Amino acid sequence: MLYLIGLGLSDETDITVKGLEIARTASRVYLEAYTSILLVDTAILEKYYGREVIVADREMVESASDEILRDAQTVDVAFLVVGDPFGATTHTDLVLRARSLQIPISTIPNASIMSAIGSTGLQLYNFGQTVSMVFFTETWKPASFHDRVRENRDIGLHTLILLDIKVKEQSLENMARGRRIYEPPRYMTVGQCASQMLEVEEIKKEEGEGKHGVYGEESLAIGAARVGGKTEKFVSGTLRQLCSADEELGGPLHSLVLLGKRTHELEHDYVREFAVDKEVWDRIWKRDYEGQQ
Amino acid sequence: MLYLIGLGLSDETDITVKGLEIARTASRVYLEAYTSILLVDTAILEKYYGREVIVADREMVESASDEILRDAQTVDVAFLVVGDPFGATTHTDLVLRARSLQIPISTIPNASIMSAIGSTGLQLYNFGQTVSMVFFTETWKPASFHDRVRENRDIGLHTLILLDIKVKEQSLENMARGRRIYEPPRYMTVGQCASQMLEVEEIKKEEGEGKHGVYGEESLAIGAARVGGKTEKFVSGTLRQLCSADEELGGPLHSLVLLGKRTHELEHDYVREFAVDKEVWDRIWKRDYEGQQ
Numbered sequence A, B: 001m002l003y004l005i006g007l008g009l010s011d012e013t014d015i016t017v018k019g020l021e022i023a024r025t026a027s028r029v030y031l032e033a034y035t036s037i038l039l040v041d042t043a044i045l046e047k048y049y050g051r052e053v054i055v056a057d058r059e060m061v062e063s064a065s066d067e068i069l070r071d072a073q074t075v076d077v078a079f080l081v082v083g084d085p086f087g088a089t090t091h092t093d094l095v096l097r098a099r100s101l102q103i104p105i106s107t108i109p110n111a112s113i114m115s116a117i118g119s120t121g122l123q124l125y126n127f128g129q130t131v132s133m134v135f136f137t138e139t140w141k142p143a144s145f146h147d148r149v150r151e152n153r154d155i156g157l158h159t160l161i162l163l164d165i166k167v168k169e170q171s172l173e174n175m176a177r178g179r180r181i182y183e184p185p186r187y188m189t190v191g192q193c194a195s196q197m198l199e200v201e202e203i204k205k206e207e208g209e210g211k212h213g214v215y216g217e218e219s220l221a222i223g224a225a226r227v228g229g230k231t232e233k234f235v236s237g238t239l240r241q242l243c244s245a246d247e248e249l250g251g252p253l254h255s256l257v258l259l260g261k262r263t264h265e266l267e268h269d270y271v272r273e274f275a276v277d278k279e280v281w282d283r284i285w286k287r288d289y290e291g292q293q
Helices: A017-025 A042-049 A058-063 A092-100 A113-120 A144-154 A172-176 A190-206 A265-272 A278-289 B017-025 B042-049 B058-063 B092-100 B113-120 B144-154 B172-176 B190-206 B265-272 B278-289
Strands: A002-006 A028-032 A054-056 A077-081 A105-108 A131-133 A159-163 A220-225 A233-238 A254-258 B002-006 B028-032 B054-056 B077-081 B105-108 B131-133 B159-163 B220-225 B233-238 B254-258
Touching: A002 A017, A002 A092, A017 A042, A017 A077, A017 A105, A017 B017, A028 A042, A092 A105, A092 B265, A113 A159, A113 A220, A113 A254, A113 B113, A131 A144, A131 A190, A144 A159, A144 A190, A144 A254, A159 A190, A190 A220, A190 A254, A220 A278, A233 A265, A233 A278, A265 A278, A265 B092, B002 B017, B002 B092, B017 B042, B017 B077, B017 B105, B028 B042, B092 B105, B113 B159, B113 B220, B113 B254, B131 B144, B131 B190, B144 B159, B144 B190, B144 B254, B159 B190, B190 B220, B190 B254, B220 B278, B233 B265, B233 B278, B265 B278
Parallel strands: A002 A077, A002 A105, A028 A054, A028 A077, A131 A159, B002 B077, B002 B105, B028 B054, B028 B077, B131 B159
Antiparallel strands: A159 A254, A220 A233, A220 A254, B159 B254, B220 B233, B220 B254
């Protein structure tokens, strides 16, 4: 059996009892470690499960999946995924490969950022499609997220923005010399995301895309840090304010929610509590959001 | 401390290790039991936690929340919620009340149907807003979901439809006589939902809402049963076919996903596997979905 086991969002005790039992007894245990991270080291997981955990990087999952699936027709193989196995990253390719090899599959779900973001107090019913934000470079500023945000905004919905992480990056020099030396991991912050969003909106304006932008410096949003963890933290404010909220939010992982106009009073009361500046928040809320949809 | 603890979707072992520890040691443990159900009895939970579990019905949570929160400034109170505490049903009102009483709050997230539905193989990124379907009566057929489905469809997104459950219903006679006798719980099936959807589309047509409906008998959809449980089951087909798929799907809880046109080839391969009739599925997929967005 191939078990796809969600680890939840924070530490080693966020696995379900069912998942833990399998992680402890399976023949081999892999940890998918390239699309998200747990806030604890693999060594802590190994100690907690009392066994070896094989870290599966992108290359392994994509090109050595048959090694992961070896003998899974008869023995149990556990594939651990941070969050939910079918959350932000799906592993349909691995499952399709397992199916073709007649390997039975079982999924142990867990919290995903895509549902846990409900702890902002915003109803999940009022979220539109989720988008991702990647680290911009001088020459590469992909703006496809902007269209998705617009689609959500047009029908009054909130947008959850998942922020890029970079693990196992090589410097150009190390790559050229074939040295397997990796840069320290990088996690996008709410501040970086908000600032990139404003940059894209500026570019879109210069390109002449309509008089009214999709969002702006005074759009209301919520920065979220370490959702589901003991040090979970939310900060709400305008995008401009969130550009400098990283210190208050603290360490990774961060996510951002852009507020939609279909917001109930109760949701508003809840989110207002996290405001950087309640007066600014109330003024913009009344002017641009309240009763708009 | 008030702990809001997600129980996950299926049985007593779907709680996280962190959540279990709190459920075993808190001063009082409540189980929210009116918006969703676990597939096991409360007695099984009590045995598993080794303690009493107080079932909190809607009336208790809404009008006796101060009893739930009693002394939570100094002792630990656990409030257990099926799925995730901020998933399909949010408990913002309870949390707002706790905040006003200076009670510290901690959330232990878990799988919610709103993310676990990713196990259909459809990417969560391609889902729009989630909607609910209630049991229709002769005189009450609320169709607000229809507008939401249209909004999602117009931008090519899938729609997750959560299906009604009725617990602690009284017959009119028992209610009139003040007898606290409750009808057996009712769980809406995929077949009932698909059939109600076609009914609403028919009504909308008669009311002259445009020539083209939002969906129809040949719209592709996926019925899901007991997501995240050992007997999880998916059946895909047209809405007409799903009207009679209940036997194949088996017992509660059911959900339904209406397929959007922004569907990747890999998602399609995955979902096709569950088709009632692969030939019908392929024909409609090629005609109405493939390459449409």
